[in-house]
Amino acid sequence: METFLALLYTFLWSSASVATKFGLKSGPPLMLAAIRFSLAGLILLAVNGLLHRGVWPKREQMGALAMIGFLNTTLYLGASFMALQVVPAGLFNLFVAVNPFFVLILEFTWLKKTIRRTQWWGFIVAVLGLGIGSWQALTHVHTPLWGLILVIGGQMAMALGSIYFHHVGIPGSTIIINIWQLIWGAIFLWPIALLVSFSKPIKWNGDWWGSLLWLVGAVSIGAMLLWFRLLRQGAAKASMWLLLTPIIGYVLGFLILHEALTFYDMIASILVMFGLFLANRRVLSQHGGLNTSSRTSSDT
Template sequence: MGVNRKTISIVLAFFSIYVIWGSTYLLNKIAVGELPPFKLASIRFVSAGILIFIIAKILKVNISITKEQLKNTIIAGFLFLTFGNGVVVWALKYVDSGFTALEISAQPLVVLILMRILQGKKISPMSYIGVLLGFIGIYLLVSQKQIISQEGQIKGMIMIFICMLSWAYGSLFVGKANLPTNYFVNTGYQMLAGGIMLAIASLCFGETWSLPSSWSADVQWSMVALIIFGSIIAFTSFNYLLKVVSPEKVATSTYVNPIIALILGWWILNEQITKQSIIAAIVLLTGVYFINTKRKIKPRSIGR
């Protein structure tokens, strides 16, 4: 009975990181059509952070933190959430949700390159093939005339790439930083810090704030789903899977998320899927596969 229960838990956890994370691009795309991007991201992460601390208190989890850990969670919160996620939400005003997910799937490639530049890590022959395929895939993706001719698309694509650099550097930073040992508490502080910085950015950019009661039903439901499912349930599932299955199996979400996002964007928002995008997806994700099989780079949940 215990084995069956564990199997069910693993299946549900994989469903969470595959489908829920894949759907966050769609949910953000729906919400950013009506809400300012930094305000949207701020509300999502502050709300999720507060809920995490409430749950931690109920479960009697110790949420104390040292000054150094607080400083590091603020840095990580900025790299992953304030910049890494906030600017992606802004870019979704100009770029399709499926396209965004596909471009972000190249993140392990960016992590590998930064590891080589900043840490001097050697790149294996298989990873070199992955990097080459990754660059070809990205070129095929961003060189489509029907995409680059749309207003704001190039600007959005460039900003998404800069966000990937922020996530990649954040991944290397948290690997060595002194952070709270409880991943739930660690996430709560990062989300709260990142959300507060996003609120400050929202005010600096002069975004208009409004009460949830004035939002459309689609945006209200999207926000609830982003907070509860995207920020809390999927992240908890991610950390659970890292404990019970191998990291490379967890990393398969890197391949599945963009496919889910492409399908949902096409089905619900009538986003266009071109033949070149499909070819680019196959080449790019094959490259990511070559990188992950050797490096076993864990996907970063925070930026999603």
């Protein structure tokens, strides 16, 4: 049962970029993102309230939650939605999978944290995989360079948000943290979305509603609840399943969006997965899973 739930979570998480692609056919990316975050945050807030759980964090925590929401939701996911206009879903999932390496490099650069030799080798292998995937997108799919820059910028914002999250050490329920970072992220994103999207109206058709309902229900709510259940079996063991996201992302892009699936895409995915495995080999041997020190509740 747990294996099935883990595979379901990995599928839902990998499907987010595919669902976003459908929504982008019918409306501007930042409007889709702002509506998604608002609905997901308000629905989770209402459900938590109906279950008589606490929904309000302490007043002194609001500033930290606002910063996390700005970095992890407004910047990271906002940039991601913009990038998915031109970046293949498979390649996007490849960059998401290596987010722990962005955290690692920032910690090494700013916090002077020591990086193990195996982590360096894992980073080099994963970057080689990203390079092959990016080269394939730029030369064969003719993906604009600005799309890749947005993906990288979004991942850097996510890495900063992860470091800040662990640095401030916000106590309390991870569900409450996720609710308020979604709400704050939407608050910051709405003015930008309205400013840049006024000239492109939304087509309230099946693609738009299907994308929005899937992103809110299946990803922001469903995948999050599955993730918290998996965490009960141990964070390291749970996150081992994230190694599958690059392959699933490429397969979903191929089957649903009819994106090209080439030999180079497979090589890129294998290199990224091997790099992640290599970097976390010590954790795998000790706990049976992948290190999740950089993962926060915003991932869903």
